[in-house]
Amino acid sequence: MEIIAHIHTGFSEKFGVPRQSGLAETKGYIMFEPEYANPEAVRGLEDFSHIWIIWQFSQVTQKEWSPTVRPPRLGGNKRKGVFATRTPFRPNRIGLSCVELESIQIERGIPILNVIGADMVDGTPIYDIKPYIPYTDSRVNAIAGFAQDEPDKIEVLFSDKVKCDEEFKQTLSEILAQDPRPSYQDDSERIYGMDYDGMNVKFKVCKGVLIVVDVAEIK
Amino acid sequence: MEIIAHIHTGFSEKFGVPRQSGLAETKGYIMFEPEYANPEAVRGLEDFSHIWIIWQFSQVTQKEWSPTVRPPRLGGNKRKGVFATRTPFRPNRIGLSCVELESIQIERGIPILNVIGADMVDGTPIYDIKPYIPYTDSRVNAIAGFAQDEPDKIEVLFSDKVKCDEEFKQTLSEILAQDPRPSYQDDSERIYGMDYDGMNVKFKVCKGVLIVVDVAEIK
Numbered sequence: 422m423e424i425i426a427h428i429h430t431g432f433s434e435k436f437g438v439p440r441q442s443g444l445a446e447t448k449g450y451i452m453f454e455p456e457y458a459n460p461e462a463v464r465g466l467e468d469f470s471h472i473w474i475i476w477q478f479s480q481v482t483q484k485e486w487s488p489t490v491r492p493p494r495l496g497g498n499k500r501k502g503v504f505a506t507r508t509p510f511r512p513n514r515i516g517l518s519c520v521e522l523e524s525i526q527i528e529r530g531i532p533i534l535n536v537i538g539a540d541m542v543d544g545t546p547i548y549d550i551k552p553y554i555p556y557t558d559s560r561v562n563a564i565a566g567f568a569q570d571e572p573d574k575i576e577v578l579f580s581d582k583v584k585c586d587e588e589f590k591q592t593l594s595e596i597l598a599q600d601p602r603p604s605y606q607d608d609s610e611r612i613y614g615m616d617y618d619g620m621n622v623k624f625k626v627c628k629g630v631l632i633v634v635d636v637a638e639i640k
Numbered sequence: 641m642e643i644i645a646h647i648h649t650g651f652s653e654k655f656g657v658p659r660q661s662g663l664a665e666t667k668g669y670i671m672f673e674p675e676y677a678n679p680e681a682v683r684g685l686e687d688f689s690h691i692w693i694i695w696q697f698s699q700v701t702q703k704e705w706s707p708t709v710r711p712p713r714l715g716g717n718k719r720k721g722v723f724a725t726r727t728p729f730r731p732n733r734i735g736l737s738c739v740e741l742e743s744i745q746i747e748r749g750i751p752i753l754n755v756i757g758a759d760m761v762d763g764t765p766i767y768d769i770k771p772y773i774p775y776t777d778s779r780v781n782a783i784a785g786f787a788q789d790e791p792d793k794i795e796v797l798f799s800d801k802v803k804c805d806e807e808f809k810q811t812l813s814e815i816l817a818q819d820p821r822p823s824y825q826d827d828s829e830r831i832y833g834m835d836y837d838g839m840n841v842k843f844k845v846c847k848g849v850l851i852v853v854d855v856a857e858i859k
Contacts, residue, residue, distance in 0.1 A: 462723050
């Protein structure tokens with residue numbers, strides 16, 4: 422199994438990455454490895470609005486897997502089978518994400534895929550890219566146990582002191598509305614730090630409202 | 641990357657396998673490799689109606705890949721980029737299929753997943769199984785270029801001489817309605833043979849109607 426490409430996103434670290442694709446309008450771009458960086462290999466892909474990315478959970482370093490895991494959605498205190506969840510801690514560390522294909526740009530003869538909604542850390546290795554085909558991939562009436570509905574969103578407010586551009590604020594709001602805190606933590610005193618798109622973001626959560634207290638460029 | 645399981649289907653060979661999952665109500669079952677054959681690893685999966693299978697196109701033996709392929713849907717005479725199609729002839733021979741999870745049966749402490757709609761040859765190796773989560777996986781309004789709609793179905797008739805049970809006939813009709821012939825062939829004289837579920841099926845196609853002329857047990 423070879424790495425064919427890498428995705429670049431604003432997430433330099435795992436903390437804050439949405440737990441599924443499409444939950445926040447995060448921008449990213451896919452660069453192919455030299456052997457696969459051929460515009461012919463993506464010919465016709467521009468006619469598709471969405472693509473599948475099959476990728477490697479490269480942030481997981483442990484080799485062992487456990488038959489059960491505790492999904493963050495269930496408060497981190499209920500066990501489910503590893504194959505009944507989308508946990509990264511799987512026998513083969515394969516991730517599956519559907520992202521919107523915004524555009525394909527050819528730069529100096531090399532194709533770059535601009536995508537929206539990726540749930541991956543910057544530099545994540547990719548094994549395969551496939552077009553999303555709704556008649557076979559979209560099972561709108563599927564029943565999905567504990568993962569039936571989108572996770573509840575948390576309200577996000579920005580402290581008046583915070584200065585940043587509106588587009589960044591919008592994307593950041595969508596990311597933070599997912600509540601990136603570990604599910605077992607609820608400490609209203611604690612200040613959390615998260616890096617996104619070259620900025621360090623500090624926030625706290627008090628009575629179910631997430632307040633961004635500082636956004637500063639990473640030096 | 642390790643093989644965690646294999647799927648068993650009625651398709652002993654590639655010819656006749658539907659070109660995407662869910663197009664025919666074919667039955668199959670997934671058996672885990674000994675290391676992964678633990679009921680705990682699928683605990684809670686029974687609450688999901690559909691699962692993803694990430695698998696190996698094990699029927700493809702050639703190692704080389706070409707940047708473009710000719711999808712059967714386009715009559716086999718138009719080239720598309722390999723990443724703009726679901727062709728098996730990819731840099732990494734990874735398949736992706738959504739199937740219905742009919743039931744999970746535990747036999748002598750070993751879990752078996754009964755599934756419907758697989759588009760895989762009997763014995764296909766599996767890398768990963770994930771629950772289907774509609775809020776992230778189902779993009780019902782996705783635009784899909786040349787693969788927007790389900791392929792046209794062909795009418796299937798059974799010759800009066802053909803005797804087989806109704807359930808088999810029904811599944812066979814769904815499989816054959818996909819028109820398994822190579823897209824560049826249209827020879828009304830030719831008799832095609834296909835094996836399914838231990839039976840050898842002979843058919844011809846005349847003026848857009850597929851006629852099953854014989855169904856006989858494989859000896």
